[in-house]
Amino acid sequence: MPIPEHPLDAIFPIVLQSAGPRRYSFLGTGFFLQPDGTFMTAKHVVDAVPPSSSLAAVDTRSQPPSPGLHLIEDLRLSPDYDIAIGRIPSWGLPYPLELSEAEPALNADLITLEFSQTSVQAGPDGLRHLNLVHSARKGHVVRGYVTEFLRITPVPTHVLELSFPALRGASGAPVVAELRPQPGAVVGLLVANVERHLMPAQVERIEEDTGIIEERRYFLPLGLAISWRHLRSFALDNGLLAAEPGPSSP
Numbered sequence: 001m002p003i004p005e006h007p008l009d010a011i012f013p014i015v016l017q018s019a020g021p022r023r024y025s026f027l028g029t030g031f032f033l034q035p036d037g038t039f040m041t042a043k044h045v046v047d048a049v050p051p052s053s054s055l056a057a058v059d060t061r062s063q064p065p066s067p068g069l070h071l072i073e074d075l076r077l078s079p080d081y082d083i084a085i086g087r088i089p090s091w092g093l094p095y096p097l098e099l100s101e102a103e104p105a106l107n108a109d110l111i112t113l114e115f116s117q118t119s120v121q122a123g124p125d126g127l128r129h130l131n132l133v134h135s136a137r138k139g140h141v142v143r144g145y146v147t148e149f150l151r152i153t154p155v156p157t158h159v160l161e162l163s164f165p166a167l168r169g170a171s172g173a174p175v176v177a178e179l180r181p182q183p184g185a186v187v188g189l190l191v192a193n194v195e196r197h198l199m200p201a202q203v204e205r206i207e208e209d210t211g212i213i214e215e216r217r218y219f220l221p222l223g224l225a226i227s228w229r230h231l232r233s234f235a236l237d238n239g240l241l242a243a244e245p246g247p248s249s250p
Helices: 228-237
Strands: 011-017 025-032 039-040 055-056 069-070 073-077 084-087 110-114 119-123 130-133 133-139 139-145 157-162 174-177 185-197 202-205 213-217 219-227
Touching: 025 130, 069 110, 073 185, 110 185, 157 228, 185 202, 185 228, 219 228
Parallel strands: none
Antiparallel strands: 011 025, 011 055, 025 039, 039 084, 055 069, 073 084, 110 133, 110 174, 119 130, 139 157, 157 219, 174 185, 185 219, 202 213
């Protein structure tokens, strides 16, 4: 399945809708898995909803001032990983993305589609409005490993470390293979950033005449994505994939 020609058919921003007109705040990004509006996102994007509020997806294909809000239903949270699945039955013609069945190579081109450039602006009516802007980032896998230090549940989690950052609002966005191992397949789910020192030559030391030494350390933020392994497993547990055959008997 290729990368969608119109990414807004496959991804959408998730907002928290409160009482009152146009009172909503941006939480993160989701992407469709099935034509019935079933989608996947990060659990930390959707797991804390106040009683007086509701979760909604915004159809940014519609023209302002109408935001095209669609209520999210059937939310299911993974007990072990930062993964959630829900459904938007009122969404028209979603473009479902396929979950990968193989690990991407370190030099494979990857693309993520997300809404990290979203901002809040004052409108002519005096109300604050969300300016929902989608972005695409391209890079590759720096390395893959197992960690127990993700923010949601400290269980061993296969992750992919990416050459581009996960900016605020990108949580829940799909990391998609451009060509390998499967064109357009989701190889990871953005959930966090890690920061690592650059090479020691890029640690700057400034010595003043007074004897004071100032040191500036530059950090390189790298996006962290939950591996396709856990995404497929959770989708399978929720009946969204056909049961995968086990090893054959000798």
